[in-house]
Amino acid sequence: MEVKNPIIELMLKSCDVELMKNYSNEFYGPLRSNDSKADNLVSLHLVSLILLPIIILTNFNFDKEKLKNRVLYVLESPVLREFLYVITCFFVSLIFVPLIFLIVTSFKLYRAYVSKCLKENKSTGFKGFLVGEDTFWVCEDDNAKAVINVLAFVSCRGENMHENLLTSIRDRIYSKLMLPNTFPKMFYRKKRDESGYFYWTDENYLTINEYVRFMNDSNDIFISDDDFKEQMSSICNQSLPADHSALWECLVSRQAIQYDDGIKYPVIFRVHHSVGDGVALLRLFLEALADKEDVDIDENPVLTQTDNSFNTKFMRFLSTVVTCIKSPSVLCSQMQKQIDINKIHPSKLSGNKKINWIYESSNNDNYSTPLLTVVKLLKRKFPGSRFSNILLSALSKSLRDYFMYKNSEVPKDMTVVMPARICHESPTLKLRNRFSVAMQTIPIDVSRTTERVERVRRNSDVVIASPDYQVNYFLISVVAGIFPDWVLKNIINSKHATMAVSNLPGPNFSLKINGFAFESVGFFIPNVGQTACGITILSYNNKLHFGAIADENSVESVEDLGMILDGMVNELHDMAGKLIM
Structure with a gap:
């Protein structure tokens, strides 16, 4: 006999990502600002962590049969399973706190001693150690x-x-x-x-x-x-x-x-x-x-207003609390994540790179509607979706076609690394790395457009609502600044994801240097670890410019990369033709 509890029912529905309304602006580029969905989910996670044990302890009477049925019902809920997993990881991690404290303190003292020696040696021109965010990038390999x-x-x-x-x-x-x-x-x-x-x-x-x-x-x-x-x-x-x-x-x-x-x-x-x-x-x-x-x-498209209202500060506080509690479980989940197995995810990088790009031209060759307009129209067609959801959906379809063209097994899904800016830009320009990353799963073996977009949207919602970005930023900014490279390389080596995808909003005009017009601009991100392929999208001068870089062990030729980019562009126009035009 199934015994339902209305309070638990309401809580489960409230924590369902699919039922959360998206009040955010376009999630376009690496800025995670103004995304109230993430804030709502943070508060709901915290509420669920607090209320679940209270409900279990106070809402049951001591009728053994009813208690048994209700316990079984609650145990089947994903919220409770997550709660138990988070709490278990958190308390287990406390056991290692003294050891972690000893290790971190030892390396900080060692780092301070090295700093003192470098300062005393005037011939070094020492201007300070690299901060953690910068150190992350100097732990590089010759092949990437x-x-x-x-x-x-x-x-x-x-x-x-x-x-x-x-x-x-x-x-x-x-x-x-x-x-x-x-x-x-x-x-x-x-x-x-x-x-x-x-x-x-x-x-x-x-x-x-x-x-x-x-x-x-x-x-x-x-x-x-x-x-x-x-x-x-x-x-x-x-x-x-x-x-x-x-x-x-x-x-x-x-x-x-x-x-x-x-x-x-x-x-x-x-x-x-x-x-x-x-x-x-x-x-x-x-x-x-x-x-x-x-x-x-x-x-300037990268400048945003910082909201310092009480509600915002309170939500940041809640976010910090949830992040601290869930950090051990996030790290455990990342370590347990299955490594992608597909044609473009090699076990080793060669160091030889292939590059290709599609820069949208003024005459727009085969299509009358600019790509930037196409993506915005498609975004409106799918309520709750973000700009990046449409781009990832097009990439998903293109990769499916590429695997089929190469007579390779089409994977069910693929893990991509999604960089995101972790904080607002200050009015004064400072050269620094203030980004974080999270891994998102995109479906590959899905033929229906609407289903593909919906699954990408749902996966994106889960990632943005999770503390993954905050936890990984802590690793990049704090941990990377403590340990020497011979320790750090083993910590940050990434093997799970097939590719990284980055999109950046640029100016809606063409830049000039001493009168020379830079009509088309695009960028290519470096490979990291075993993530051997990178896709980039930049909006520039009201056009979308696509770039792709891959290790030779991942994608064999420039033409193959062009096939993937062409597939993205064609899919965007096909989606518009089917759903809008």
Whole structure:
């Protein structure tokens, strides 16, 4: 006999993610701000953790048969199972607190001793240790260097404009970044002490001519689009200047590419991820390098207003409490997560990268509706969905088609790493990494569009409502700043996810540097651990620009990457044709 309790029924319904209404703005880009659904779920999780034991203890009488039936009913609820799992992990973790405290204290004392020695040695040019968020990125391997590659195409009216373009970029960077020393971090070098800790040094012998230079020595005036993609693939994982201790470089092509809408010169900005995340680098371009008459800081897409109201502060407090309680269970769940097994998830990276991109052009070739408009219309078609849900759904369909084309087994689902900005941007530009990551499952072997979008939305809701982002940010920002690299590499090595997906909102206009228009811009994220493939989406000048980077052991050719990107674009337009037009 099933005995139902109305209080428990109500609680279970309240904690059902599917029944939560989404009041959030577009979840577009790495900003998790203004997402009240996550706040609502945080409070409900806390309430459930507090009320469940009270209900169990006070709402049952001592009729043995009724008590037995009610206990069985409650034990079947997912909320109670989660509660028991969270509490068990939390109390078990308390056993290890003294040991963890001893280990952490020992390494902090060791780090302080190393710092003292480096400060006393004047020849090191010691400017401080890297903070945890930056240290995470210097624990890199040669087969996957932590370099963000930004590819821009600069429109020019005539041939042989490469010399003028190079000079203009050098002059702007020298006058805005180097001469006034506004952003000293850009011109530091990173060094590894023999102890395993990384530190900044201001001993820099590089000149602006070594930072900004030509990428090739060819005397040919033009290069084909396909040949440049192969050239870009060979460049993207190369070491940065000064034996990879420098933090950035800018490479200008001597050769132009002829497109239908004009002649364009490729320019590659390669920036080590320890300098800052995508939002910080975008602000650097907008506020420091671009021609000022083109930039309205009030319209900066990465700036958000910080809400310091009582309700917001209270929700942050609740979020902190829930995160502390659930942290051990989150870490246990991540360690127990099954490793993806599919064609594009290799066990080892080769170090040889393949790169491809689709930059939406002004004439929009085969389609009349801009992709940015298409995604926004599809988002409205699916209530409660976010911008990223539509993009992930299109990626899911494209990957399914790719596996089928390659006669490979189509996996049921796939794990992707989703970066997210963990805090609001400050009015003053600071070069730093303030992001976190979480793993999200996307369905692959699903043929129906509506079902695929709905499943992506549900999975996204669960991830955003969970404390995964906060827990992982703690690991990145705090733990990474305590341990030397020979310990840290074993902690942060990721083997579970197949790919990382990042989308970033850019300006709705074309940037210029000394009058040269950067008409198309995209970026490529570095591979980390065994995550051998990365997909990026940037909105720029009211267009969507897609990029893909993969290790050769994951995706064999530039053409295969192009097939995945083409599949995404085609699926977005197909979805619009079926559901909207």
